[in-house]
Amino acid sequence: MIKLIASYNDEVARTVLENAPYNAKYTSHQIQKEILHILSNKVRKHICEEIGDSKFCIVVDEARDESKREQMALVLRFVDIHGFIQERFLDLVHVKDTTSLTLKQELCGILSRHGLDVSNIRGQGYDGASNMRGEWNGLQALFLKDCPYSYYIHCFAHRLQLALVAASREVIPVHKFFSKLTFIVNIICSSSKRHDELHAAKTDEIVHLLEIDELETGKGANQIGTLKRAGDTRWSSHFSSVCSLINMYGATLTVLQKIIVDGSTYSQRGDADSAYNTLTSFEFVLILHLMKDMMGITDILCQALQKQSQDIVNAVQLVHSTKTLIQNMRDDKWEELLKNVKSFCEQHDILIPDLTASYVARQGRSRHQKDHITVEHYFRVEIFLVTIDKQLQELNSRFNDQAMDLLSLSSTLMPKDAYKNFDIAKISTLVDSYYPEDFTEQEKINFPFQLQHFILDVRQHPEMKNLSTIHELCRCLAETKKSKVYYLIDRLIRLILTLPISTATTERSFSAMKIIKTRLRNKMEDDFLADSLVIYIEKEIAEKFSSDSIIEDFKSLKTQRMEGPPMTFVFHHGGKFKIDKSGYLCYEPDNTEVLMGVEADTLDVFFVKGYYKELGYAEMNNYLWKFPGTLLDNGLRRLENDADLLALVRDCKRNHHLINIYFKHVVSKPHVVDCMSEDGDDVLQLPTIPELAEKLNKDHNDAMSQPYCKTTKKSP
Incomplete structure (x- = not known):
């Protein structure tokens, strides 16, 4: 690539390849990672500035990458200007590990490194x-403290996923249906x-229907698809x-039918015959259409919940409308x-049974057989009603937010129907009970009066009187500059x-992780993976930065790192981090x-x-x-790349050019290392920290100028 660019640009050709300085390493992996880290940090900085x-709210989830390492993704949700x-x-x-305490420490470390205050968190997802x-020791409980x-x-x-899965597993005919569906697709x-063969059969079917005028032609019409498998983790795939x-x-x-006749083995012919009998049964067709109608209602909710711009109040209303539609069904x-x-x-040409005949559960008479049950009664009560009732039961159980007054009070901010739901008393209660620290006492007094003016104003405003969601209301307040007039209401809406x-x-970030860290690239370092993900996922932000700005940051990073007098490093090794009797972290x-x-x-x-x-x-x-000047509990910093090394050098300057570095070992038990001299087998006694401090204070300049005598060590 460099040769290609140099062949078209004489200025580039004069400074690359054999014409480049002997110490230029800009094509090395380390330099490329440093440039990538600079760009990812600029993206993170832009997010923090936004x-x-x-x-803001934190949204957290964990997953294993290709090398079976547990990774935690952090997404911040907020409302921009x-x-x-x-x-x-x-x-x-x-x-x-995925214990709540470990996750909290990592999250607090990330937020602290990027200058985000934990006290500004207003939601956890x-x-x-x-x-x-x-409720007591979970991650949400630790942050609530x-x-x-x-x-x-x-x-x-x-x-919703839990509700749908539970409903399908609890109803035996539905559970059997999905098992048979997977069998047929396989x-x-x-x-x-x-x-x-499936495509050819569908093509012949479409041609026949067009000949008898059962189908209409047109652009994009009569597309030939295929059978789709149902996934375990995404219910929309069902x-x-x-x-x-x-x-x-x-x-x-x-x-x-073709496999039954022309199958090469008896197992293929037998499986095809079993699948054909299942597919042509009336009960299977009934459940097939029942699932299509019921899951079509819940799929709308499923797709809506995955939208980034969805707000909590609208989501609750979508859940309510889903329950209503299923009840109407x-x-x-x-x-x-x-x-x-x-x-x-x-x-x-599927046989339709006599719906008025007596229903027989199995061949012969079962001891659990109920008397005087017709076939229609079985289909309507045992399948149709039981399936829907179980679905409603699970939805009511999983989405029972009536106990959470925050959601019900938030619904009073919906602007639809000319702000009919706006209730001054309930909205004021929302401020007093759930967001008392975000409003001063005087603002709480002024809030009801500002709300009265707001309602009268927006009902007559041509751009605001026909709004339907809180998100639309927030955008309109920002566009019309009324957020500065009704700043208290705008603040509350943003919190919701x-x-x-x-x-x-x-x-979605984990899906991107699978694209970047593949089986062939399963040894990627964690920081390299994180930087790549930030740039890949937030590509719209990364594209805003020019190459010149990245070059300047890279140049500044190298220049700053080379400045400074000699330093002293104190390496702590052979131990592990633990909590002492006083509750503090020690090594x-x-x-x-x-x-x-x-x-x-150097x-x-x-x-x-x-x-x-x-x-x-x-x-x-x-x-x-x-x-x-800090304790180990909150003073440890990672050392992974040049940016971290630059921060280490700055901290070293603040501490009289001395810094403490800790090695965290892979093994569970600590190693004790014997330091052997080059001339003999005597153990070299290392100075303790108090002795070192006394020596440095006595003759600091001489100590700095002393050359370091390299020693060899035994392998533990």
């Missing part, structure tokens, strides 16, 4: 795992030959699978469903919009080695991170340094 002093809801991917960090939603107004919202999309899609089978029903029957749609199923069976709806954005056992006279202009990350080999270790996990 948030500013505003309140233009009134738009934003969900920005901030970082991805490796966590040693997680899944329903016990380490997240635990530090910030009592960071309200936890269980991911709505996850709730038979048809197991080979490319059968897939081609709806797609059901719809694809209805669309390809006739072609599927044709392929199965239960009360009024049986006859219509039965009519559609009969028509479908007649179209495909900050509340999370789902963890869909974090799940035990603490073996130290002092390295004096380190010049800043210092690089490889030297510091590779020093564990000088100490006699074969492998090391993490490298940390302690911020001067």
Whole structure:
């Protein structure tokens, strides 16, 4: 690539390849990672500037990457100055375990590094795992102790998934239906030959229907699809699978009949015959259409909950409308469903049973058989009503937010129907009870009066009187500059919009992680992976930065790193971090080695991170340094790249050119390293920290100028 560019640009050709300075390493992996880190930091800085002093919400989820390392993704949800809801991917960090305390420490570390105050958190969005939603020791409970107004919202999309899965598993005929559906799809899609036969059969069917004027031609009409498999984690895929089978029903029957006759093995012919009998049963067709109608209602909710701009109040209303539509289906749609199923069976020559005949559960008479039950009663009560009732029961159980007054009070801010829902008393209660720290006492007094003026104003305003959602109201306030006039109402609306709806954005980041960290690139470092993800996911922000600005930052990074007098490094090794009896973090056992006279202009990350080999270790996990004047609990910083090394040098200057570096070992038990001299086998006694401090204070300048005598070490 460099040669190609040089061939077209003489100015580039004069400065690259053999004409480049001998110490130029800009094509090396380390330099490329540093440039990538600079760009990702600029993206993160831009996100933090977007948030500013505003309140925000954290959305967190965990997943394993290709190398089986547990990764935690952090997404920030906030409302920007233009009134738009934003969900920005901030970082991805490796966590040693998924306990709530570990996750909280990592999250607080990320927020602290980027200058975001934990006290500004006004919402938490997680899944329903016990380490997240635990009332006493869950992650949400730990954050509530530090910030009592960071309200936890269980991911709505996850709730819906749990409700749909539970409903399908509890009703035996429905559970059998999905098992048989998967079986049929696997038979048809197991080979490319059968897939081609399916397409050919569907093509013949479309041609025949066009000849008899059953179908209309047009652009994009009569597309040929295929059967879709239902996934375990995405319930919307079940709806797609059901719809694809209805669309390809006739072609599927044709392929199965061909396999029954021409199958190469008895198992293929037997499986195809079993699938054909299942597919042509009236009960299977009935449940197929029942699932299509019911899941079509819930799929609208599922898709809406994954939108970034969705607000909590509108989501609650969508849940309510979904319950209402399913209830209406239960009360009024049986006859219509039965009519559609009969028509479908007649179209495909499927035997329709006598619905007035007595229903027999199994061949012969079962001891559990109920007397005087007709076939129609079984289909209507045991399948139709039971399935819908179970679905409603699960939805009511999973989305029972009546106990959470915050959501019900927030609904009073909906602007639809000329602000009919605006209730001054309830909205004032929302401010006093749930956001008391975000309003002063005087603002709480002024709030009801400002609200009265607001209602009269917006009902007559041509751009604001026909709004329907809180999100639209927030945008309109920003566009019309009325957010400055009714600043208290605008502040409350932004707080409500900050509340999370789902963890869909974090799940999308994990999908991106699978694209970047693949099986062939499964040894990517965590920081390299995080930087790549930030730039990939937030590409719209990354595209705003020019190459010149990145070059200037890279130049500044290198220049600043080379400045400074000789330094002294104190390496702490052979121990592990633990909590002492007083509840403070400590490092035990603490073996130290002092390295004096380190010049800043010769210092690089490889030297510091590779020093564990000088100490006699074969492998090391993490490298940390302690911020001067702090405890280990909140003073440890990671050392991974040049940006971290620059921060280490700055901290070293603040601490009389001395810094403490800690090695975090891979092994569970600490190593004790014997330091051997080059001339003999005597153990070299390392100075303690008090002795070192006394020596430095006595003759600091002489100590700095002393050359470092390299020693060899035994391997532990």
